[in-house]
Every structure is written in C-alpha cells, then in structure tokens.
Amino acid sequence: MTMLSDAVRAAQAPSPASADLGALPQWRLEDLYEGMNSPRFAADLERAQREAKQFAEAWRGKLGAIASSENGGERLGEVVKAYEALQDLTGRVMSYASLLYASDTSDPARAKFYGDAHERVTALAGDLLFFELELNRIDDVALEAAMATPALGHYRPWLEDIRKEKPHQLADDIEQLFLEKSVSGAAAWNRLFDDTMSALRFDFEGESLTLEPLLGKLQDPDEKKREAAANALAATLGANLRLFSLITSTLAKDKEISDRWRKFADVADSRHLANRVEREVVEALVSAVTEAYPRLSHRYYALKARWFGK
Numbered sequence: 001m002t003m004l005s006d007a008v009r010a011a012q013a014p015s016p017a018s019a020d021l022g023a024l025p026q027w028r029l030e031d032l033y034e035g036m037n038s039p040r041f042a043a044d045l046e047r048a049q050r051e052a053k054q055f056a057e058a059w060r061g062k063l064g065a066i067a068s069s070e071n072g073g074e075r076l077g078e079v080v081k082a083y084e085a086l087q088d089l090t091g092r093v094m095s096y097a098s099l100l101y102a103s104d105t106s107d108p109a110r111a112k113f114y115g116d117a118h119e120r121v122t123a124l125a126g127d128l129l130f131f132e133l134e135l136n137r138i139d140d141v142a143l144e145a146a147m148a149t150p151a152l153g154h155y156r157p158w159l160e161d162i163r164k165e166k167p168h169q170l171a172d173d174i175e176q177l178f179l180e181k182s183v184s185g186a187a188a189w190n191r192l193f194d195d196t197m198s199a200l201r202f203d204f205e206g207e208s209l210t211l212e213p214l215l216g217k218l219q220d221p222d223e224k225k226r227e228a229a230a231n232a233l234a235a236t237l238g239a240n241l242r243l244f245s246l247i248t249s250t251l252a253k254d255k256e257i258s259d260r261w262r263k264f265a266d267v268a269d270s271r272h273l274a275n276r277v278e279r280e281v282v283e284a285l286v287s288a289v290t291e292a293y294p295r296l297s298h299r300y301y302a303l304k305a306r307w308f309g310k
Contacts (some may be wrong), residue, residue, distance in 0.1 A: 032096040036113045048089050063134040067146045077151025087214040090121050105198035122183050136166040168262040186254045202232040218247050
C-alpha cells in the first residue's frame with residue numbers, strides 16, 4: 001500500500017554551477033526533514049514504531065470477524081484508514097532517507113543513516129505484515145458486502161489490487177521470515193552494487209572520473225572521445241567482473257527461490273503482478289516490437305550511419 005500523499009514534495013533549488021550546463025536543480029529535502037540529526041525525523045520514526053505495535057495489538061486476528069459483523073464495512077474502513085496513515089508516515093521517513101542517500105551514495109554517513117532507517121522500518125513493517133494477509137483471507141462475499149458501505153468502499157481499488165496477490169501469499173510466519181531476511185538478502189546485495197558503482201573511478205584521458213561524467217562522454221560529438229570513454233568504461237567494469245557476476249548470480253538465485261515458493265510459473269510473472277498487467281499483454285507488446293525491427297530500428301540505424309558518414 002503506497003500512500004505517500006505529499007510526502008515527496010521535493011522542490012527544486014539551484015546547485016553549484018556546472019561549466020557545461022550552468023546551475024543544476026537539486027532536491028530540497030528540508031521540505032521533508034531538516035537533516036540527518038532532525039528531531040522531527042527521530043520523533044516520526046519512534047512514533048511509527050510505537051503506532052505499528054499498537055495497531056497490531058488492536059487488530060491482529062480480528063479482521064474477518066469485523067468484516068462479518070454489524071456495521072462491519074464502517075468499522076473496517078476506519079481500520080484501513082489508520083493503516084493508511086501509518087503507511088503515509090513510514091513512507092515519508094523512508095522517502096527522506098532514500099533520497100538523501102541517493103543524492104550522494106559515496107557518503108558513509110548517509111549510507112549508514114539510510115541503512116539504519118531501512119532496518120528499523122523493516123522491523124516495524126513486521127508488526128503490520130499481518131494486515132494485508134488477513135484482509136486477503138476474508139471471504140469474498142463478506143468483503144464485497146463490507147465494501148458496499150462508503151467507508152470501506154472508498155478503498156475498493158486498493159482492496160481489489162491487493163486481492164491479486166492472494167494466490168502467491170504464504171503462511172504468516174514464512175512471510176515474516178522473507179521480510180526480515182530481506183535486509184540481509186536482496187537489499188544488501190543491491191546496496192553492495194550501488195556502493196561499488198559509486199566508488200568506481202574511470203581513467204579517461206588522464207582524468208579520474210566517476211560513472212556519470214564518463215557516461216556523458218559517450219555522447220560527445222568527437223568520435224575519438226566516445227571511443228576512449230567506452231574503453232575506459234569496459235576496462236574498469238571488466239576489472240570488477242567477478243564481483244558483479246557474484247552479485248547478479250546471487251540476486252538471480254534469491255529471486256528463483258522466492259518465485260518457487262510463491263508459485264510463479266515464469267521468471268517475469270512477479271513483475272507483471274507488481275505492474276498489474278497480464279503476461280499476454282506484455283508478450284503481445286514484445287512480439288509487435290520485435291516484428292517491427294526491420295521497419296523501425298534497422299531503418300533508424302541505417303539513417304544514423306548515413307548521417308555520420310559510416
């Protein structure tokens with residue numbers, strides 16, 4: 001349930017001038033919190049942890065009975081509203097931590113700040129994990145009747161959305177295990193990849209560049225500069241091939257295990273579900289694009305070669 005309302009109000013403010021582009025925009029994250037030492041950030045994180053425990057104590061194991069009770073739709077609507085508020089709060093906290101980290105992944109202080117926040121939010125998510133699982137165990141007829149009331153009917157699109165996850169949900173304790181291990185599993189490997197990429201330096205014509213400036217050189221009008229940039233990119237990435245292979249293989253195996261337990265038939269099925277699109281629609285798109293290669297991409301590259309005198 002992603003209900004961030006206006007939590008990611010990242011206004012634009014000028015950054016130091018760039019020789020090529022002039023003043024560039026950057027996130028003004030103080031619209032969320034004042035900084036890593038913000039008392040409001042610490043207070044919001046503490047409040048989220050406290051309210052998540054209170055929410056679980058109040059409603060775990062009771063949703064089915066509430067839905068079937070008199071005025072069940074109105075009562076369940078209030079519970080969902082409280083859940084929405086919690087999601088909004090944790091979304092604000094993690095939006096700040098992740099955007100701050102993304103703005104400079106090479107800063108150890110930001111990396112630690114993001115890691116600590118992610119671990120604490122994952123822990124409190126364990127208290128809330130029961131909610132969507134329990135909602136999906138409510139009988140279809142009972143839930144439909146409850147959604148006839150305005151309070152719960154307001155959330156019908158979201159309820160129908162999470163209902164699509166039902167065939168792939170596991171027992172509560174296994175879901176809890178998957179959630180808790182995510183911090184030291186896929187998320188940790190993704191973090192290792194991000195940290196490694198931000199630390200890489202590429203030797204370009206005597207300069208030591210980070211990845212982004214080097215990628216910009218691949219668009220240079222000078223063919224020799226583009227070639228030099230491509231060679232620099234290949235050399236540094238090639239020197240780290242073993243690490244990147246390990247990361248990729250580990251993430252692939254992690255996904256295979258998850259897909260097998262959740263009974264996804266195809267490697268892309270979990271992504272289709274997350275995107276709320278049928279596999280057949282994606283396959284039709286892929287087929288149409290592939291069939292159009294001779295008419296589109298090949299023609300484009302032929303024109304480009306002629307423009308460049310190749």
